[in-house]
Amino acid sequence: MSLKHLRSAVPLSFLLLLALPLGAAEEDAVPSPSLPGGMSPLPEDLESRLRTLLRAAEKHRGLRSRSSVPSGTIGEAALERKMAEVLREELPPERLAALEVSLKAFGLLPEEMDFAAYYPRLLTTQVAGFYDPEERYFALVRREGDPGLADDTIIVHELTHALQDQHFDLRKLVSGDPLSDGGTARVALVEGDATFTMMSFVLGADELDELTSLGAALRSWMKDPERFVSTMPDLPGGAELARAPAWVRDSLLFSYFQGFAFCLEVRRRGGQKLLDRAFTTDPPRSSEQILHPEKWHGVRDDPAVLPWPDLSRALPGYRKAAEGELGEATLHTLLRQTSKPEEKAAEAAAGWGGDRFAVYEKDGRRVLVWLTEWDTEADAAEFRAALGALGDTWRVETLGPKRVQVTRGGLSDEERGAVRGEMGRVGAGEP
Structure with a gap:
C-alpha cells in the first residue's frame, strides 16, 4: 500500500515523482507542448x-x-x-x-x-x-x-x-x-x-x-x-x-x-x-x-495471489468500502508501533508471502478482514506473536500452517465464524 499510486506518488502515481525532464533536443526530437499558465x-x-x-x-x-x-x-x-x-x-x-x-x-x-x-x-x-x-x-x-x-x-x-x-x-x-x-x-x-x-x-x-x-x-x-x-x-x-x-x-x-x-x-x-x-x-x-x-533477481519469490471471496452472506447488510494489499513494507510500519527493539518488526514482517484485505461498513461500524500468507510455519507464528502486541482489538486466527486471518472491528462471534468459513476456502495462486 503506497502513496505512489496515489504516488506516483505520486504513487499517487505522480505526486511523488519529482521529475524534471529538460535538455537540448536531439536531431530526432519530437515536438513538445508549451508551458501551462501560471508558470x-x-x-x-x-x-x-x-x-x-x-x-x-x-x-x-x-x-x-x-x-x-x-x-x-x-x-x-x-x-x-x-x-x-x-x-x-x-x-x-x-x-x-x-x-x-x-x-x-x-x-x-x-x-x-x-x-x-x-x-x-x-x-x-x-x-x-x-x-x-x-x-x-x-x-x-x-x-x-x-x-x-x-x-x-x-x-x-x-x-x-x-x-x-x-x-x-x-x-x-x-x-x-x-x-x-x-x-x-x-x-x-x-x-x-x-x-x-x-x-x-x-x-x-x-x-x-x-x-x-x-x-x-x-x-x-x-x-x-x-x-x-x-x-x-x-x-x-x-x-x-x-x-x-x-x-x-x-x-x-x-x-x-x-x-x-x-x-x-x-x-x-x-x-x-x-x-x-x-x-x-x-x-x-x-x-x-x-x-x-x-527475491527478484535470484531465486524468484513472487507474492501469492489471494482471490477475495464474496462475503455478502457472511456479513449481511455490510458494504465493501475498500479492498487491497498491505505488503511487507507497510506491514513493517504497522508492527513497528509496538515492537521493541524495532528490528523485531522487520523480522516479523520478513516472512511475508502475500496478503489481501477488505474493509466493510454498516450503520457506522467499520470491520477489517485481512488474510495473510507466510513463507513458513515459523514465519506465521512470528507474525501472530507480533500482531498480538498491537492490542486486543485485533483478532488473530490460524487458517492453515502458513495462513493467518486477522479481523478488527465489531464483528459478532457468529459473523466472525461465517467469515472464517468463507476465508478458509480461499486458494493461493501465482501472480
Missing part, C-alpha cells in the same frame, strides 16, 4: 546549467535524452493547487475514500485526519520540483525567502525521471491502484533509480563499489525512519515530515531509500541491462522484492 520561464543561466546537468544524468543513468521538455518555475501557492489537482486526477473521490478508510482501519492514519486536505499541503513542503507526464513539462519551485531554486543534486534526480519517461513511459509504469503492493514496488523502482543516478553524480562515482556503503547506510536508516527524520528538523520540510503519520513518512522515504538499495543491487548483479529489464518486461512485483532484491 514563469527559467532564468537563462539555469537553462544553460540544465543542459550540462542533463549530460551528467545521461552519463550516470546510461540513457540518452530523446526530446526537450518545456520548463519553468512555479510558486508555492500554485504548487499546492497543482498537488491537489494531481491528487484528484490520480485518486478520484472513490479511490481516495478507499485508501483513507483502509489506512484508518489498520490504525495507520488518525481517525480525525482529512487526508485529501492534508496530503497536498504536506507535499507542498517536500517538493522542490515536479514533472507532469500527462502534459510533459517540468517545474522548479520558487519558495518565499529562498533566493535559489534547486541545487544540482535535485535537478539531476529530476532529469533522470525525464529520461525514464522518454524511454519507459512512466504513466504506464506507475499508474494503478494505491492499494496495490506491486504499485509500491514500481514506484520504488522509479524513485530508487533516480536516487541512484543522483548519488552517483554527487559522489562522482564511476564504480558501483563506491556506492555500496551508502546503500547500507540507507537501509540502516530505514529501520527506524522516525529517528532518522528527527535528526534533520532544520532541513526544508523536515519538521513537517517528522510530524507526519508513520505510514505517510515511511511511504515517502521507502521509495527513495529502499528503492536506491534495490537498484544498486540490481546493477551489481546484472548492470544496466538488468535494471532496464525491470523497467520494461519484468518489474518487481512486491515491496518484499524491493526490500530483498535477491
Whole structure:
C-alpha cells in the first residue's frame, strides 16, 4: 500500500515523482507542448546549467535524452493547487475514500485526519520540483525567502525521471491502484533509480563499489525512519515530515531509500541491462522484492495471489468500502508501533508471502478482514506473536500452517465464524 499510486506518488502515481525532464533536443526530437499558465520561464543561466546537468544524468543513468521538455518555475501557492489537482486526477473521490478508510482501519492514519486536505499541503513542503507526464513539462519551485531554486543534486534526480519517461513511459509504469503492493514496488523502482543516478553524480562515482556503503547506510536508516527524520528538523520540510503519520513518512522515504538499495543491487548483479529489464518486461512485483532484491533477481519469490471471496452472506447488510494489499513494507510500519527493539518488526514482517484485505461498513461500524500468507510455519507464528502486541482489538486466527486471518472491528462471534468459513476456502495462486 503506497502513496505512489496515489504516488506516483505520486504513487499517487505522480505526486511523488519529482521529475524534471529538460535538455537540448536531439536531431530526432519530437515536438513538445508549451508551458501551462501560471508558470514563469527559467532564468537563462539555469537553462544553460540544465543542459550540462542533463549530460551528467545521461552519463550516470546510461540513457540518452530523446526530446526537450518545456520548463519553468512555479510558486508555492500554485504548487499546492497543482498537488491537489494531481491528487484528484490520480485518486478520484472513490479511490481516495478507499485508501483513507483502509489506512484508518489498520490504525495507520488518525481517525480525525482529512487526508485529501492534508496530503497536498504536506507535499507542498517536500517538493522542490515536479514533472507532469500527462502534459510533459517540468517545474522548479520558487519558495518565499529562498533566493535559489534547486541545487544540482535535485535537478539531476529530476532529469533522470525525464529520461525514464522518454524511454519507459512512466504513466504506464506507475499508474494503478494505491492499494496495490506491486504499485509500491514500481514506484520504488522509479524513485530508487533516480536516487541512484543522483548519488552517483554527487559522489562522482564511476564504480558501483563506491556506492555500496551508502546503500547500507540507507537501509540502516530505514529501520527506524522516525529517528532518522528527527535528526534533520532544520532541513526544508523536515519538521513537517517528522510530524507526519508513520505510514505517510515511511511511504515517502521507502521509495527513495529502499528503492536506491534495490537498484544498486540490481546493477551489481546484472548492470544496466538488468535494471532496464525491470523497467520494461519484468518489474518487481512486491515491496518484499524491493526490500530483498535477491527475491527478484535470484531465486524468484513472487507474492501469492489471494482471490477475495464474496462475503455478502457472511456479513449481511455490510458494504465493501475498500479492498487491497498491505505488503511487507507497510506491514513493517504497522508492527513497528509496538515492537521493541524495532528490528523485531522487520523480522516479523520478513516472512511475508502475500496478503489481501477488505474493509466493510454498516450503520457506522467499520470491520477489517485481512488474510495473510507466510513463507513458513515459523514465519506465521512470528507474525501472530507480533500482531498480538498491537492490542486486543485485533483478532488473530490460524487458517492453515502458513495462513493467518486477522479481523478488527465489531464483528459478532457468529459473523466472525461465517467469515472464517468463507476465508478458509480461499486458494493461493501465482501472480
